[in-house]
Amino acid sequence: xxxxxxxEQFKLFQDKCRREFEEYPLVISVCQGASCRAAGSEEVANVxxxxxxxxxxxxxxxxxxxxxxxxGPLSVVRPxxxxxxxxxxxxxxxxxxxxxxxDEVVDRxxxxxxxxxxxxxxxxEIEFYSKQHRIVLALNGYVDPLRIDDYLAHGGYSALAKALxxxxxxxxxxxxxxxxxxxxxxxxxPAGWKWKSCKEAPGDRRHIICNADEGDPGAFMDQAxxxxxxxxxxxxxxxxxxxxxxxxxxxYIRHEYPQAVKTFxxxxxxxxxxxxxxxxxxxxxxxxxxxxxFGAGSFVCGESSALMRSLDGQVGEPRDKxxxxxxxxFHDEPTTLNNVETWANVPHIINKGAKWFRGIGTEGSPGxxxxxxxxxxxxxxxxxxxxxxxxxxxxxDIGGGIKKDGKFKAVQTGGPSGGMLPESKLNLPVDFxxxxxxxxxxxxxxxxxxxxxxxxxxxxxxxxxxxxxxSCGKCLPCREGLRQMSxxxxxxxxxxxxxxxxxxxxxxAETVAATALCGLGKSAxxxxxxxxxxxxxxxxxxxxxxxxxxxxxxxxxxxxxxxDLCNGCxxxxxxxxxxxxxxxxxxxRKEGLLREIDQTLCDKCGACVQICKENAVEKRSPAVAxxxxx
Amino acid sequence: xxxxxxxxxxxxxxxxxxxxxxxxxxxxxxxxKTIMAMLAVQEKYNWLPQEALEYISxxxxxxxxxxxHIATFxxxxxxxxxxxxxxxxxxGTGCYILGSALLAKxxxxxxxxxxxxxxxxxxxxxxxxxxxxxxxMGPVLVVDGEYHANVTHDRVDALVKxxxxxxxxxxxxxxx
Numbered sequence: 105x106x107x108x109x110x111x112e113q114f115k116l117f118q119d120k121c122r123r124e125f126e127e128y129p130l131v132i133s134v135c136q137g138a139s140c141r142a143a144g145s146e147e148v149a150n151v152x153x154x155x156x157x158x159x160x161x162x163x164x165x166x167x168x169x170x171x172x173x174x175x176g177p178l179s180v181v182r183p184x185x186x187x188x189x190x191x192x193x194x195x196x197x198x199x200x201x202x203x204x205x206x207d208e209v210v211d212r213x214x215x216x217x218x219x220x221x222x223x224x225x226x227x228x229e230i231e232f233y234s235k236q237h238r239i240v241l242a243l244n245g246y247v248d249p250l251r252i253d254d255y256l257a258h259g260g261y262s263a264l265a266k267a268l269x270x271x272x273x274x275x276x277x278x279x280x281x282x283x284x285x286x287x288x289x290x291x292x293x294p295a296g297w298k299w300k301s302c303k304e305a306p307g308d309r310r311h312i313i314c315n316a317d318e319g320d321p322g323a324f325m326d327q328a329x330x331x332x333x334x335x336x337x338x339x340x341x342x343x344x345x346x347x348x349x350x351x352x353x354x355x356y357i358r359h360e361y362p363q364a365v366k367t368f369x370x371x372x373x374x375x376x377x378x379x380x381x382x383x384x385x386x387x388x389x390x391x392x393x394x395x396x397x398f399g400a401g402s403f404v405c406g407e408s409s410a411l412m413r414s415l416d417g418q419v420g421e422p423r424d425k426x427x428x429x430x431x432x433x434f435h436d437e438p439t440t441l442n443n444v445e446t447w448a449n450v451p452h453i454i455n456k457g458a459k460w461f462r463g464i465g466t467e468g469s470p471g472x473x474x475x476x477x478x479x480x481x482x483x484x485x486x487x488x489x490x491x492x493x494x495x496x497x498x499x500x501d502i503g504g505g506i507k508k509d510g511k512f513k514a515v516q517t518g519g520p521s522g523g524m525l526p527e528s529k530l531n532l533p534v535d536f537x538x539x540x541x542x543x544x545x546x547x548x549x550x551x552x553x554x555x556x557x558x559x560x561x562x563x564x565x566x567x568x569x570x571x572x573x574x575s576c577g578k579c580l581p582c583r584e585g586l587r588q589m590s591x592x593x594x595x596x597x598x599x600x601x602x603x604x605x606x607x608x609x610x611x612x613a614e615t616v617a618a619t620a621l622c623g624l625g626k627s628a629x630x631x632x633x634x635x636x637x638x639x640x641x642x643x644x645x646x647x648x649x650x651x652x653x654x655x656x657x658x659x660x661x662x663x664x665x666x667x668d669l670c671n672g673c674x675x676x677x678x679x680x681x682x683x684x685x686x687x688x689x690x691x692x693r694k695e696g697l698l699r700e701i702d703q704t705l706c707d708k709c710g711a712c713v714q715i716c717k718e719n720a721v722e723k724r725s726p727a728v729a730x731x732x733x734x
Numbered sequence: 735x736x737x738x739x740x741x742x743x744x745x746x747x748x749x750x751x752x753x754x755x756x757x758x759x760x761x762x763x764x765x766x767k768t769i770m771a772m773l774a775v776q777e778k779y780n781w782l783p784q785e786a787l788e789y790i791s792x793x794x795x796x797x798x799x800x801x802x803h804i805a806t807f808x809x810x811x812x813x814x815x816x817x818x819x820x821x822x823x824x825x826g827t828g829c830y831i832l833g834s835a836l837l838a839k840x841x842x843x844x845x846x847x848x849x850x851x852x853x854x855x856x857x858x859x860x861x862x863x864x865x866x867x868x869x870x871m872g873p874v875l876v877v878d879g880e881y882h883a884n885v886t887h888d889r890v891d892a893l894v895k896x897x898x899x900x901x902x903x904x905x906x907x908x909x910x
Contacts (some may be wrong), residue, residue: 120831138868142881173870258899322827359773359810360866400769401809403864417768417796418805478828478869485870519827552827566830569865576807679887681843710837711887 107379110387111265116257117378125257128163130203132156133245134191135178136365137169137328137486144192145177151196152179160449162203164253168332168367168454169324170245172232173485175215180245185227188213204590211432218482218504235502238466238488239472240448244332249367252374255335261380263451267343268388275304276347276454283458284470289315289406289443290547291623292469292536295450298440302430303348305438310592312341312392313441315411316357316364319403321570322518323550323723325474326444328486330357330364332448333369333448338381338394340447343454345392348440353394356411360401369396394497403520403574404550407622408433408441410576420620421576425591444546445474465491469535473549479516480507480555489534499553510555513654514639520567520574520576521627523634524560543634545627559654560642565593575624582625585616589632597657597728601647610636658708660728664713665699669720672696676712676721703730746789752779754786756813758793765796768804772811780820781812809864817859819897822876826865834873842885845894857901858894 108114134140134149136297149166156164170178175189179199180564190200193225195213201209214223215230224230238244247254255261267276281296294712314337318326329337341353357365374392375381383391402420404410410420414433433439449471453461462470473497478484482504489498495515499505506512514524517534523544532538536546554563568590577583589612592605613629620626636643645651652660665676665685671691677685684705687697700713701721712723742837745753757774761767771794775786782805791798805811821841823834841860852859868874871883875890882893 120891135905138881139870139883142868142871142874142883173868176870184803267848318867319864321825321830321865322869323865324869327867360863398770398773400773400804400811401864402807417770417804418800419803435800476867476869479831479874484828552831554831558831559737561830563827566827573809617818623850679891681887707839707843709836709843709887711836711840715888716885 107377108386109379111269113267114261114386115464115576116216118259118262119581121253121256122140122257125140125163125254126719127160127551128565129161131163131165131182131183131246132199132203133165133167133170133180134321135168135170135176135245136166137173137176137331137365138324138361139173139485140169140178141175141363143176143190146731147193148177148179148191148196151193151202152488155196155200162200165248165298166250167245167247168249169328169486171236171241171328171486171603174483179213180227183245186225187230188228189215207565218726230486232483232487232502232504235497237472237490239452239464240329240336240445240474241486243336244328247333249332250370252335252371255333260335260451261339264339264342264346264380265386267346267454268386271454272392272649273303273347273349276343278448279458280453282348283453283461285446285453285461286469286471286536288445288449288473290545290648292546292645294440295446298430299344300440301428302438302440305431307438309352309435309437310344310345310348310350311434311437311439312348313411313415314341314353314355314394314447315356315406315408315441316368317399317406317411317444318358318444318548319362319399319406319574320548320550321549322478322552323476323519325476325486325549327358327364327445328474329359329448330595331360331367334368336448336451337368337444338371338375340450341394342380342385342392344440344442344447346390348441351390353392353605354397354401354415354434355394356397356415357406358401359398365396365398372396404571404576404622404624409622411441412439418676419576421578422624424621441621445549466533468537473534473546475549475551477503477551477553479553480558481499481553482506482507482679491535492533494531494533495525498534499530500553500724502554506553506555510557511558512553513558514554514560514635516544516552516554516631517550518545518627520571520632521624521630522547522550523630524554524563524638526638529638543637544630557654557656559597559652559656560639561596562648562652562654562656564631565590565597568593568628571624571628575585575628575629579619579621579625581616581619582621582628585612585620586625586628588612589616589629594630596646598644598726599646599650599657600644600660603644603647605647606636606643612702627689652725655723655725657725660727661708661723661725662703663699663701663706663708663712664722664724664728666720666722667691667698669718670698671718671720672698673717674699675715676718679711679715681709681711703728748785749784750785751789753880754789755793758790762793763795765794768794768796768801769808772801772804775813780816781814781880814842815852815856817857818901819858819878820892821847821858821860822863822866822871823860824864824874824876825862826869826872828865828869828870830876832872835889836877837873837890839883841894843892844896847894857898873895
């Protein structure tokens with residue numbers, strides 16, 4: 105590819121890309137997001153590729169995450185938007201055949217509405233999609249992330265061209281302040297103000313960093329953007345660098361996302377080839393490039409000051425924030441750090457203006473937010489909704505309610521730094537301030553739905569233990585405070601808790617929150633505080649009744665085979681790794697002898713429950729003591 | 735503490751140093767690439783051999799102590815040799831509440847693969863990984879980089895059995 109040496113050249117090239125893309129009357133895409141890949145979408149894509157190579161009618165696209173992960177592998181035929189789910193390699197020929205006739209669809213691959221039983225053939229007919237408002241994810245599923253031409257054909261890099269051609273750097277920053285784009289990494293600091301103070305700080309070099317260290321467990325928003333539309337992030341960073349006067353660019357990307365690393369590095373190469381990165385971009389005086397560094401599996405490195413140290417090849421320990429990174433950040437020079445989703449929003453704001461952006465979402469939190477909706481909800485996946493959408497709409501309308509018609513217990517927003525919100529808070533509009541007021545936080549966008557078979561004390565324990573592992577150990581409140589909180593939580597889950605423990609936990613949590621050095625420590629107690637606030641009765645049940653209402657805490661449950669339901673097949677005995685299941689003499693059942701669980705041997709892994717087709721294994725809490733035990 | 739030696743003038747002396755040189759030579763004298771260099775080494779050997787770390791220390795100009803600080807701080811690094819097959823059980827929140835941690839019991843009791851450890855035959859290492867972003871398909875087990883979705887006790891069982899069988903076969907073939 106030839107380097108583009110002026111904005112006019114760029115526009116001509118963009119037109120050419122658009123024409124070439126439009127030459128194909130049909131576009132078939134197959135999702136290659138992590139969930140779809142785990143479900144076998146790579147094999148599906150291989151078959152499609154074989155059948156479409158050389159075709160002049162069909163453009164085949166291996167796209168980034170399309171969102172409806174629950175039903176992967178996904179495939180969409182455009183422009184009609186025919187949506188196929190759970191596609192197997194064997195289905196590909198049928199899909200190809202159906203494209204030859206108008207109005208022909210492969211019925212068995214269509215999504216069925218769980219309530220009405222109606223087959224829904226079009227993407228926009230499905231509630232999961234129709235209730236969303238996609239800006240950042242708009243092109244996921246429409247473009248091949250490895251082809252810069254596709255992005256250009258959909259108007260990519262127009263915002264950069266506009267910025268370079270008609271906007272002064274100061275004007276861009278004003279527009280960003282006016283748009284009030286708040287940092288999507290979780291803290292919600294307005295990006296425009298960050299840019300402004302970085303620009304005004306004294307110094308010769310300015311660093312522009314993209315935080316792609318998405319360490320929040322149960323969240324994959326940034327992964328989807330990096331894998332699905334990497335150029336939107338590059339374009340956002342370019343605009344930022346131009347506005348701020350950035351000289352050096354970096355992306356710090358999680359090494360646990362090998363696909364994202366591969367896609368993004370290919371995107372950087374392509375942008376360089378076209379002269380969109382490097383010296384004298386599009387023939388202007390503006391020069392900028394992005395260097396890629398990998399994270400090595402550390403959650404705290406998502407914290408900005410820790411990230412900057414890690415970027416420098418050091419241990420990721422945060423520092424105090426008396427001076428802002430915008431003045432003294434990376435190498436003690438002015439630095440602007442935003443996360444993937446924030447950068448990806450920038451081109452849209454520049455293209456359509458701050459007023460347009462403010463028209464979406466709420467007054468205090470304009471725009472949309474991407475969430476990864478996971479856990480015990482029917483439609484798990486990646487969603488993008490306007491700020492201010494209520495939790496109920498997300499869980500019930502988009503998420504399709506709780507799995508197996510279960511009962512909703514809580515939703516955790518903000519990952520390990522967020523809180524658990526109960527049913528009474530379902531009408532809460534999701535924006536930065538409302539969530540913080542409720543004792544949770546926006547976080548980067550993980551949203552984990554829990555049903556009645558989840559134990560909130562166990563989840564709080566899980567998050568605290570996660571954070572102990574991930575704490576850098578620099579400051580005492582986080583290093584020691586979390587450890588003590590964990591001890592108490594373990595005690596409660598083991599049935600050894602005392603009522604005083606709840607108050608101790610609260611006091612410790614408040615101390616840690618008030619005194620820890622960085623954001624990780626300050627927000628670490630949130631899961632504990634919010635679960636005590638909204639689910640105190642569950643804590644009491646563990647302590648007083650030795651009962652785990654969710655049936656999760658292993659010391660407080662026991663498994664039993666219901667004699668009337670057991671058909672004697674013996675599969676549970678096979679499945680039991682602890683050899684705790686044996687047959688009962690002279691108790692014949694349809695397929696063999698009745699089985700029984702020896703409580704002294706059972707280690708409560710639940711393998712028997714999973715394997716039993718008769719649902720004959722039941723869980724009891726409080727645990728029934730083994731026979732013979734006092 | 736000052737790093738020993740002169741990064742620019744170091745020449746690889748042994749086989750392993752030559753191999754490491756190929757991976758990290760481009761970052762000579764650049765301490766800010768320490769983590770990248772260590773990642774590259776770990777990707778090649780599956781762990782961080784001492785000799786390789788010492789070479790990184792000299793070549794990049796980073797004190798050895800700092801290298802060990804990094805190796806113990808970041809979760810992906812391993813200072814002990816790992817098994818032939820790496821099993822990574824996702825313990826991200828999505829997978830956790832779907833019961834991923836319980837699967838470790840089957841792996842331990844039935845197959846002798848301890849949590850965050852290596853089986854006695856050196857064939858398997860079981861590690862936890864903090865979310866690989868396939869939350870909708872949880873619990874997820876990553877076997878040598880390949881994702882396995884919606885795993886259950888008996889699927890984990892079958893998977894390990896298959897890998898072990900294959901390894902036995904290879905061993906027998908090797909001997910014959």
